[in-house]
Amino acid sequence: MLKHRVEFRNVYFRYSETEDWVLKNVSFTIASDEWVAIIGHNGSGKSTIAKLMNGLLFPDKGEIIVDGIPVTEESIWDVRTNVGMVFQNPDNQFVGTTVRDDVAFGLENRGVERNEMLKRIEQSLEAVRMSDYLLHEPHRLSGGQKQRVAIAGVLAVSPHVMILDEATAMLDPKGRKEILATINQVRESQSLTLITITHDLNEITKADRVIVMNAGEIWLEALPREVFTKEKDLRAIGLDVPFVAKLANELIAIDVKLDQQPLHQKELLESLWTYHLTK
Amino acid sequence: MDISFNEVSYTYQPNSPFEHKALIDLSFQIDSGSFVAIVGHTGSGKSTLIQHLNGLLRPTKGEIKIGDYHIRAEEKIAKVKALRRQVGIVFQYPEHQLFEETIAKDIAFGPKNFGVDEEEINRRIPILMEAVHLPLTLLDRSPFDLSGGQMRRVAIAGVLALEPSVLVLDEPTAGLDPKGQQEIMDMFATLHKKKNLTTILVTHSMEDALKYADHVIIMDHGQKYMEGLPHEVFVEKDKLQQVQLDVPEVIQFLQAFEAKFGQTIPYQGQTLTELARLMQEILKGEQKYV
Numbered sequence A: 001m002l003k004h005r006v007e008f009r010n011v012y013f014r015y016s017e018t019e020d021w022v023l024k025n026v027s028f029t030i031a032s033d034e035w036v037a038i039i040g041h042n043g044s045g046k047s048t049i050a051k052l053m054n055g056l057l058f059p060d061k062g063e064i065i066v067d068g069i070p071v072t073e074e075s076i077w078d079v080r081t082n083v084g085m086v087f088q089n090p091d092n093q094f095v096g097t098t099v100r101d102d103v104a105f106g107l108e109n110r111g112v113e114r115n116e117m118l119k120r121i122e123q124s125l126e127a128v129r130m131s132d133y134l135l136h137e138p139h140r141l142s143g144g145q146k147q148r149v150a151i152a153g154v155l156a157v158s159p160h161v162m163i164l165d166e167a168t169a170m171l172d173p174k175g176r177k178e179i180l181a182t183i184n185q186v187r188e189s190q191s192l193t194l195i196t197i198t199h200d201l202n203e204i205t206k207a208d209r210v211i212v213m214n215a216g217e218i219w220l221e222a223l224p225r226e227v228f229t230k231e232k233d234l235r236a237i238g239l240d241v242p243f244v245a246k247l248a249n250e251l252i253a254i255d256v257k258l259d260q261q262p263l264h265q266k267e268l269l270e271s272l273w274t275y276h277l278t279k
Numbered sequence B: 001m002d003i004s005f006n007e008v009s010y011t012y013q014p015n016s017p018f019e020h021k022a023l024i025d026l027s028f029q030i031d032s033g034s035f036v037a038i039v040g041h042t043g044s045g046k047s048t049l050i051q052h053l054n055g056l057l058r059p060t061k062g063e064i065k066i067g068d069y070h071i072r073a074e075e076k077i078a079k080v081k082a083l084r085r086q087v088g089i090v091f092q093y094p095e096h097q098l099f100e101e102t103i104a105k106d107i108a109f110g111p112k113n114f115g116v117d118e119e120e121i122n123r124r125i126p127i128l129m130e131a132v133h134l135p136l137t138l139l140d141r142s143p144f145d146l147s148g149g150q151m152r153r154v155a156i157a158g159v160l161a162l163e164p165s166v167l168v169l170d171e172p173t174a175g176l177d178p179k180g181q182q183e184i185m186d187m188f189a190t191l192h193k194k195k196n197l198t199t200i201l202v203t204h205s206m207e208d209a210l211k212y213a214d215h216v217i218i219m220d221h222g223q224k225y226m227e228g229l230p231h232e233v234f235v236e237k238d239k240l241q242q243v244q245l246d247v248p249e250v251i252q253f254l255q256a257f258e259a260k261f262g263q264t265i266p267y268q269g270q271t272l273t274e275l276a277r278l279m280q281e282i283l284k285g286e287q288k289y290v
Helices: A046-053 A074-081 A099-109 A114-127 A141-158 A173-190 A224-236 A245-251 A264-279 B046-051 B082-086 B103-113 B118-130 B148-160 B178-194 B206-212 B237-242 B249-261 B270-283
Strands: A002-015 A023-030 A037-038 A061-066 A084-085 A160-166 A193-199 A209-214 A219-222 B003-012 B019-032 B036-041 B063-067 B069-072 B087-088 B166-170 B198-203 B215-220 B223-228
Touching: A002 A046, A002 B103, A023 A061, A023 A193, A023 B082, A023 B198, A037 B063, A046 A061, A046 A160, A046 A193, A084 A219, A099 A141, A114 A141, A114 A173, A114 A224, A114 B223, A141 A173, A160 A173, A173 A209, A173 B166, A209 A224, A219 B046, A224 A245, A245 A264, A245 B249, A245 B270, A264 B046, A264 B249, B003 B237, B019 B063, B019 B223, B036 B046, B036 B206, B046 B087, B046 B166, B046 B198, B063 B082, B063 B206, B069 B082, B082 B087, B103 B118, B178 B198, B178 B206, B198 B206, B206 B249, B206 B270, B223 B249
Parallel strands: A037 A193, A037 A209, A084 A160, A160 A193, B036 B198, B036 B215, B087 B166, B166 B198
Antiparallel strands: A002 A023, A002 A061, A209 A219, B003 B019, B003 B063, B063 B069, B215 B223
């Protein structure tokens, strides 16, 4: 198995020569079994990174390697078989008149044989718990259901890398949690590199690693726990930390010693228990 | 303006295979000058509800009063234009509705159509730009040169340009980064007070509802499920979970804290700094609540 699934080497990008760089000297690697969250203020270059990964855009300088293949105009069709993307608005992504046709679309394009196709449609819809909606019209589904079908469409072609570009932004909190749980299950069962681009602070806590973008450059690459210790600096670049991290930072500021920076409520309560016992 | 819904029902595509009852016998009252949050999961009827507030939809059954305007089923709305001038709606992703060559023209579009004279429009524009925190130097620029957050502000200024007395906000922070979200919400809180508005916020964010609203209506399957003061409604964890909503995180944590340490910290809108202090006192055994 490849060690690096995705690699950016000194990547520069801008939309035209008269404009500022959208990405400036961006380099990072993402391993094959990782879940990496990319965060950053609006316009920090997050979505541009996603579009560069599957050749929707090409860098002005530098190199991008996905699954061992450098992304170029010649290689994009090979790259795209390995990289699946889900965007923010599911309505813009539907092509089929039924859920089944829509999931079949990507498979047909890849010339997958019919029996195999039927099997994959069934499996991927089952993975997102939408099997009961096989013959429904996609545009009549709820936002969360639509997004699940969009994800099934990507899962069906078994990509190695899945990029969710604010794919949960339009969902309610419950729908958001369900989608992420679904994808995480799939990730565990079939070795998928997951890249989520998000404003949702609680989504970051579940990632293995976080890349923080600011004004086109990588500002920080760290574990979620480390990211949350930098509340003040993050706020200065238009970001924030989740509620638990904020409360923990307030406690630390008044000398309540916590044994670690907590990721969720349970960890914070445990740290407070330890503190309580030693007082 | 006082707003009341009296047993309002709305059915999409009635008597067809796609018939869908979006609102069912909905009754509630909103007092003039209040900041109301309407919360509910996707498909609970929130968006249908707000489209009744300026006559975009007419109820299938029941009656709505908005100030002096009466909207009844099966009856054409009288003076709908005047109503729409009073009730400004900021829809989801309002920046998608920008279309003019310059920001000044885009903001002027609404009032112009309502017959406001040019002099008056020119007087309003700089005040509006200030209200949405945009520099006047942008006025002659194309709205499409702006960032997403700035475009949204222009669209909001266009709604405010009609000087509505009711402002309806449908998920106004969707898609913005955390800083942008907070700035927009703080802006609405300021406008609400300064312009003495009746503000109706449709949101998924229990955090925002708790922070900004003084009254909350929880919707489920087209019906009113709960109603009351935010800090009273939002402690009902089991009841909220039944309609797939979560308690705001701060209340969740205080409840978990109570379960673990046996001491209650009642939530009264304290800041996190204040809550941290209370917790420290309890954990050090300095304060006895019980």
